[in-house]
Amino acid sequence: MNIRRIWLDRDQRGRQQWSDFLTRADLIPDDHLDYTIGIYDQEKLIGTGSIFQNILKCIAIDFSYQNENLLSKIVQVLRERLQEIGYQHYFLYTKPKNSQLFQSLGFAEIAATAELVFMEQGFPDFEDYLAELKKHQRMTKYNAAIVMNANPFTKGHLYLVTEAAKRAETVYLFVLSEERSLFDAKTRFELVKEGVSHLSNVVVLPTREYMVSSATFPSYFLKDQAKANIAQVQAVLDATLFKEKIASALSITTRFVGEEPFSEVTEIYNQAMKKTFGSQLKLVILPRKRIGEEVISATRVRALMEQELYTAIKPLVPPKTFEEIIKQKNK
Structure with a gap:
């Protein structure tokens, strides 16, 4: 052999x-x-x-x-x-x-x-990650969660967080740590933190490898190339890990997501969460923020960046995000 x-x-x-x-x-x-x-x-x-x-x-x-x-x-x-x-x-x-x-x-x-x-x-392992989360825990009763890539952070993301913050005592906002995006993890985390800094009941946290990562849900990063049946199996695993280990650690009762008109994989994920969470964890799907007839999305912002249509980007993103986009343009 x-x-x-x-x-x-x-x-x-x-x-x-x-x-x-x-x-x-x-x-x-x-x-x-x-x-x-x-x-x-x-x-x-x-x-x-x-x-x-x-x-x-x-x-x-x-x-x-x-x-x-x-x-x-x-x-x-x-x-x-x-x-x-x-x-x-x-x-x-x-x-x-x-x-x-x-x-x-x-x-x-x-x-x-x-x-x-x-x-x-x-x-460091999963127990270390839970210990890190516990350091940021607030002793409130009605707690919600949002998980986002924010590639980059848009006014659509801000709308989702703002709506969740109105309905929950504490919102744990998890930003993907995975390095498979146009904007690196550190930049995305800082843009989100800056963008929600006026919302005192929002706590911004990293996902490490334990939510929507190459480890738990690789199909998320393949989008159009992902096979639906594989994405489904991975989505259920990611949703199960969130429900059983992360939501329970932080006493999270609700998870907020935006509706998904564009990506089949993200829609599979939303449906997998709904089914997996059952009656233990509430899933709230909010309509996307629009400007006129157009849905605000990070996908649209990235497409406009490719076309160098910066005046069209400006109304779609918070000021700090726009500054970062201009900085990337000048690199």
Whole structure:
């Protein structure tokens, strides 16, 4: 037996062999991977595992080799690779039937659905994140949450937060920490914080990897390229983690979202939240803010930036956001 890298972007035969192997294992071959390895018995692929950022994915073992301890070999090689590139904290998805196997390799379960278990290993971990949130907790009774990417923060976002702030004693406003946007996480966080600074009952917090991230909901960042069935499974996991662990930690009773006329994936997410939250957590879907007939959206702002139509952008965003857009233009 030997372990070697599979160059999915260069080796067509190797890619096809890997894809067929995963399909037989009832897994969906993922196009968004940074590094893939295979274990071979001569030229026969008998095990594989991959990494995207700090996430272990697409791990499968040939059923007839299940007693050869191949899983721990694959995980060890992938962990060594992650440590080489500077990660001390990593995640994986697996099916519920495999959860105990990964627990025996040191992974801890964060959340589980009927189809997926989301696990992690290393530090800082989910318990550290909950402790960070608790430091900002306000002892109010009616608490709401909003989760947004704010790429960039618009008057549409501000409208959503303002409406939530009118209806709740405290609004926990989570800004995505994921670095897969035109505006980086630090800039987005600061623009949101500045934009809502006049609302004294709004607390702005980071999501880290635990809400709408490459770890919990990678389809969110693929939008039009995402497969609806995969997005659905991931959306349910993300909603379950929020309901069971984050909402309960901060005594959140309501989550506010904007209606989604543009993105199928975001609409799938809204519907998954509605179903997953049930009667335990209220989901309020608000109509989008409009200027005339036009819905205000970050997508529209980015499109106008590409066309350099800055006078058209100005009415859609708060002053600080507009300053940042002009700064980006002049870079």
